[in-house]
Amino acid sequence: MGENQNISELSLLAGVATGNETAFRSLFDRYRGKIYSYALRLSEDTSLADEVVQDVFLKVWLKRKDLPAVENFNAWLYAIARHRMFDMMKQQAREIQTLEAVQLAAPDTGNNAELSLLEKEHQLLLKDALSQLSPRQQHIYHLSRHHGMKHGEIAHTLNISRHTVKTHLVHALRVIRQHITPYINSIILGSWLLENIF
Incomplete structure (x- = not known):
């Protein structure tokens, strides 16, 4: 049984190495659950676990020509998953520090009409971004x-x-950043100019 499994795996790897998408799908179906479970245990977050699975198998596809030289595919695959999880955890740590250190509220406006407008614009962007979070993420962010x-x-x-x-806060920050990025540079620049020049 184990020998047949090994032969089947070698066949799949050989197929993937040549760019066979059907073989790649079979390989994905065989290992997806294992990688997902591994990532979920470490992250406790289903969306992050899904992201790890996608990233890992994208790496497999990009490195497909190297597959014939891989002696232990299972160990090789988990090494990719561990490396990806390590990178994501480092990124999470950085984003958590940013989330805790940077207040998204606009600066004190006083009676300045221009700054008041900036604050309103900023608060509307933040409100729209928060509306895209899950109820649990909104609750944790609010707390x-x-x-x-x-x-x-x-x-x-x-x-x-x-x-x-921490994971929910990281995702909240990510959603907020994605939403406000197209606008935030002009808001920050405008706020800085008003504070430092005018």
Whole structure:
């Protein structure tokens, strides 16, 4: 049984190496669940686990010509998954630091009409971005930003792990960034000019 499995795998790898998409799909179907479970255990986040699976198999496809030289495909695949998870965790750590250090609220406006307009524009963008979050992400973001609760406090309140809290906040930040990026540079520049020049 194991020998037949190995032969079948070698056949699939040979097919993938030549660019056979059917073989690649079969390989994907065989290993997707294992990589997904591995990523889910580490991240506790289904969307992130899906992202890891996609990234890992994209790497397999891009490296397909190297497959015939791979002696232990299972170990090779998990090494790619571990490396990708390590990169994503480093990215999460950076984004969490940014989320905790940078307040998305506009600067104090006082009675300045221009700054007041910037604040309104910024708040509308933020409101639109927050509306795209899941209810759980909105709740965690609200507890963090508006109640000043630490990750451990949120985790205790919602009966979830600290890592789950961090993951939700990272995703919240990602959604917010994606939404406001097309606009935020002009808002920040305008705010800086008003604060530092006018």
